[in-house]
Amino acid sequence: MAAASSFANSILTPRRPISHGIRMGVGAVVGGGILLAWCVITYGGLSDPLFMPSPHHVVLAFWQALRDGSLLRNTGASLLVINAGFFLSSLVAIPLGILMGSFRVVAAGLEPIVNFTRYLPVTSMIPLLILWIGIGFEEKVAVIFIGTFFQQIIMIADVSAQVPSELFNASYTLGATRRQVVTRVLLPATLPGIMDTLRVTMGWAWTYLVVAELVASSSGLGYMSMQAMRGLHADYIFVAILVIGFLGLVTDRIFKWIKDTFLPWAEQR
């Protein structure tokens, strides 16, 4: 009785840590439950296999797409586009954002246009981009760039503005010049916030990528999904979704690893 109530206490008290075993167990039960439901629905004949593929069909489709090379080709195409778009966007947004957050004159120049553009859904610009640059690699990179850039610059400007003035004052009283305050205080102080921003906006970039590939494309995981839909191959759509989810998870872990490894001094969030 005492043991049971202490177990209840430990899991029903807000913010109370739970044991590793309980955490893994609960995770396995929920994950397994979803898998089980999927099996029941498909193998139990509760749904039309045309729209809802069974687990082993998805595995077979995955194997098939892997063997004929289409999965790797489309994954490669998507990765190339998202990395190019995200890299270009970050390359411009990081320095501009840092300046915008700390130099009033840069903010005065950029804020009006950035604030206008950030509320424009990038999807509204896709027809124009197709008209201007077609449906190839460059158009999709442009979609990701526009979708990511205006969010990144605002978030990084905020990171830059949040750097405590006391750090600047401390460095001034130690003899720092204005240039040294920028290079030795402002830049390192913004690094953890920039990493967090990149991690969050990378997730959004995946969304823009898939949208761009669904609308008009001849390669990529979104295109693969779209083709599968036209042929009523729901199993291939599942494969594409699962691969996208997996790649998102991997990129997130990579960002976390970079931060933990290179910025060990940053406070964990």
Next chain:
Amino acid sequence: MGALDIENVGLRFKLRSGDEVVALSNLHMQIPDKQFAVIVGPSGCGKSSLLDLVAGLKEASNGICKVNGIAVRGPGAERGMVFQNYSLFPWLSVQKNVEFGPALRNAPERQRAEKARHFIHAVGLKGFEDAYPTQLSGGMKQRVAIARALANDPEVLLMDEPFGALDSQTRSVMQELLIDIWEKHQKTVLFVTHDIDEAILLGDVVYTMSARPGRIIDTIPVDLPRPRHYDLITTPAFIELKRRIHKNLHHEVHKAIAAAAAHA
């Protein structure tokens, strides 16, 4: 001429309502070389602003601050500062924080590392050279900040309520530490606090500041013998000084509260 001269210094600023606030009015102080001077005053009297003016972080509305006869125009390494919030660089280890000032001037790496180690040991943080600020307690952070200011070898050390954020036990330990360091590396210090015990315990001279607009209303030399220890605060001589400062200050605190109430 003192090591630090404050001549007819005033500070005014405009509120958003358009009203002008006089934070400091016609302040005069002359602090001789290697003196430990303490300013004690009610909160909001402008004592921290005065330090900012001397540090060159703020500009005076009138008057001038001079360090060894040279007028202050902007911040400089010859006026080191210790802040209430420590203001350590979180991305640098204790060692690199303390080396920060010399590194800005490209001092030889060996020499600055040596110097940093010396002051890290002096503040009792031997063994914490490679720790990051987030791993330290408040008192330890402030030890690093003191070491960082001293390793830069300033002519004048400005201390803005450095122990104000610490619990009282840690504070008394830090006060003794500061006395000890100062008695070894004599420096001209301008120290701001609202704690009367702290002011007397540390200072060669205690200036009492009025409520806003801040003026010096009393100057008391503290003739207590050095080296000083914390148990000094229960001696009759100490209590006599405390009584005098307290009387002045108490009156000013009431004025400050009344002024704030009239404004609201």
